[in-house]
Amino acid sequence: MSDTVAYRWSKRTLDVVVAGxxxxLLSPLLLVVAVVVRVGVGSPILFRQVRPGRGARPFTLLKFRTMRGDGSTGVGSDAARITRVGAALRATSLDELPSLVNVVRGEMSLVGPRPLLVQYLDRYTPEQARRHEVKPGVTGLAQVRGRNALDWDTRLSLDVEYVDTCSFGLDLGILLESVSAVVRRHGIVAPGTVSAIEFRGSDAGGRT
Structure with missing residues (x-):
């Protein structure tokens, strides 16, 4: 096997073993969180949203709901819609646990650029769009370097850096750093917000 094939095989094996x-192992915790979401946020328990994966192919991302409503009507800001339960789930990253199903399905990997919104696709520069050359991840290089506390240009640059340098050793290092980042609750939200700032393109300075 070539190094590339060997890496992809080892990465997929790690994804299936760890996510599966x-x-x-976490099924009791998943059940508890599901009940808490049902009581504290409401139904449905899972947040489902189409996101672009490898090659920008769409897939349905799964997370625990943290906000009331789905935001599709444009009524109410994130700050108005997020619940106490939702804020706690985000702070501990427990809302991300259902994404392990996406990993087992092969739609995501444990490590890779985070899957962002479909409407961002035409806002990327050709270089930034290279983030879709690999599967999106539950965590990634940008997440351990600052997550939502970073400006968009930096985050997307780190995504492309991962694409160019990814290896099994780098993936293991990012997974270990991710545990520390979750414990420290570093970069969970962008400064002054309850979530992330919308990406409007690099010409807009990457932030609004």
Whole structure:
């Protein structure tokens, strides 16, 4: 096998073993969180949204709901819609646990650029769009370097850096750093917001 094939094989094996094993071992926690979301946020328990994956192919991302409503009507800001339960789930990254199902399905990897919104696709520069050359991840290089506390240009640059330098060793290092980032709750939200700032393109300075 070539190095590329060997890396992809080892990465997929790690994804299936860790994500599949995590879903089994964490099933009691998943059940508890599901009940908490049902009581504290409401139904449906899961947040489902189409996101672009590898090659910008769409897939349905799964997360625990943290906000009332789905935001599709444009009524109410994120700050108005997020619940106490939702804020706690985001702070501990427990809302991300259902994404392990996406990993087992092969739509995501444990490590890779975070899957962003479909409407961002035509806002990327050709260089930034290279983030879609690999599967999106539950965590990634940008997440351990600052997550939502980083400006968009920096985040997308780190995504492309990961594409150019990804290796099994780098993936393991990012997974270990991610545990520390979650414990420290570093970069969970952008400064002055309850979530992330919309990406409007690099010509807009990457922030609004």
């Amino acid at each position: 094993g995590g879903l089994v």
